[in-house]
Amino acid sequence: MGLTDKQQKLIQAVSKNDIVEAKKCALACVTEDTTAKNKWFCSKYKNILESNGSNMMELPYDMKGLLLVEDVSNSFKSNRYFLSDREKNVYENIIRMQRINEKLMELGIPYINSTLLYGESGTGKTTFGRYISYKTGLPFCYLNFSHLVDSYMGSTSKNISKAFSYAITNPCVFMLDEIDCISIRRSDTNSSNSASGEMARITITLMQEFDKLPNDVIVIAATNRLDRIDEALLRRFSLKHEITVLDNREKTAMVSQYLNDVKMKFSDEEIKDMVESNSNQSMLLNDLIRRISLKISEEIK
Numbered sequence: 001m002g003l004t005d006k007q008q009k010l011i012q013a014v015s016k017n018d019i020v021e022a023k024k025c026a027l028a029c030v031t032e033d034t035t036a037k038n039k040w041f042c043s044k045y046k047n048i049l050e051s052n053g054s055n056m057m058e059l060p061y062d063m064k065g066l067l068l069v070e071d072v073s074n075s076f077k078s079n080r081y082f083l084s085d086r087e088k089n090v091y092e093n094i095i096r097m098q099r100i101n102e103k104l105m106e107l108g109i110p111y112i113n114s115t116l117l118y119g120e121s122g123t124g125k126t127t128f129g130r131y132i133s134y135k136t137g138l139p140f141c142y143l144n145f146s147h148l149v150d151s152y153m154g155s156t157s158k159n160i161s162k163a164f165s166y167a168i169t170n171p172c173v174f175m176l177d178e179i180d181c182i183s184i185r186r187s188d189t190n191s192s193n194s195a196s197g198e199m200a201r202i203t204i205t206l207m208q209e210f211d212k213l214p215n216d217v218i219v220i221a222a223t224n225r226l227d228r229i230d231e232a233l234l235r236r237f238s239l240k241h242e243i244t245v246l247d248n249r250e251k252t253a254m255v256s257q258y259l260n261d262v263k264m265k266f267s268d269e270e271i272k273d274m275v276e277s278n279s280n281q282s283m284l285l286n287d288l289i290r291r292i293s294l295k296i297s298e299e300i301k
């Protein structure tokens with residue numbers, strides 16, 4: 001028996017390293033097969049492919065522990081994510097540039113689709129990166145610089161190069177989180193101190209790798225210490241955007257959206273209390289989840 005259309009699409013996706021598309025095709029294959037002899041196999045893999053849990057992707061051995069690559073298409077709860085008008089502009093700009101990247105490449109115009117998000121802790125910088133991955137359907141490729149420096153200080157430059165070479169050959173949303181951990185301004189470092197000399201070398205490696213990126217990689221970097229970032233690295237970002245805390249109207253919308261999605265209702269006073277007593281998105285979400293849990297536990301008493 002020859003290959004079905006769905007099996008052909010699966011082979012095409014695997015040959016292009018497009019893991020998100022490959023998973024979709026694999027799901028279509030196990031869904032279409034109704035033969036009795038494959039019943040157990042198809043049902044097992046259908047469940048796994050449809051699983052809502054975090055969906056980590058297998059990485060080459062030398063990337064394990066260094067990069068995290070996740071298919072967020074099932075794990076990101078888009079109905080619970082509140083997109084303010086400010087971040088909507090940033091999102092639209094990223095998507096617009098992604099759409100024209102082939103044309104720019106044809107014209108020989110280098111453009112790195114790179115956005116630097118800054119702002120205080122808990123405002124949703126990392127979550128915005130996952131949102132972009134969800135919306136574009138590209139894998140979320142996550143590199144945390146704090147972890148990188150703590151665990152592998154001596155080989156940080158080599159590891160940055162390795163991670164970039166993976167991102168270049170695998171279309172993805174490449175998130176560089178807590179980028180300030182390495183990128184102390186080179187002018188601030190004292191070259192007689194070997195640790196700061198090493199930091200300056202690491203920053204230079206990062207910039208060199210940046211310059212090799214093709215137009216079709218979407219880079220999102222995040223920091224809550226914009227003041228620590230080297231000016232030359234800052235210039236490599238086509239867009240710099242501050243994510244701020246939400247105002248009360250936006251916080252109310254974020255809470256209502258979440259409650260709608262979990263099909264729960266709170267009184268206007270309770271929502272007002274939550275909005276007024278939590279300053280950032282992270283605190284608001286934690287408080288909301290605490291109150292939802294309390295409500296559920298009261299209901300099942």
Ligand SMILES: Nc1ncnc2c1ncn2[C@@H]1O[C@H](COP(=O)(O)OP(=O)(O)OP(=O)(O)O)[C@@H](O)[C@H]1O
Nearest residue numbers: 080081082120121122123124125126127281282285
């Ligand atoms: N716009 C939003 N809508 C819904 N939930 C949000 C939003 N922004 C942030 N959150 C929630 O707040 C929490 C903190 O977000 P996140 O970790 O992305 O913040 P951050 O800015 O990266 O913080 P840090 O600087 O400490 O790394 C997460 O649980 C996230 O789901």
Ligand SMILES: [Mg+2]
Nearest residue numbers: 125126177222
């Ligand atoms: Mg973060």
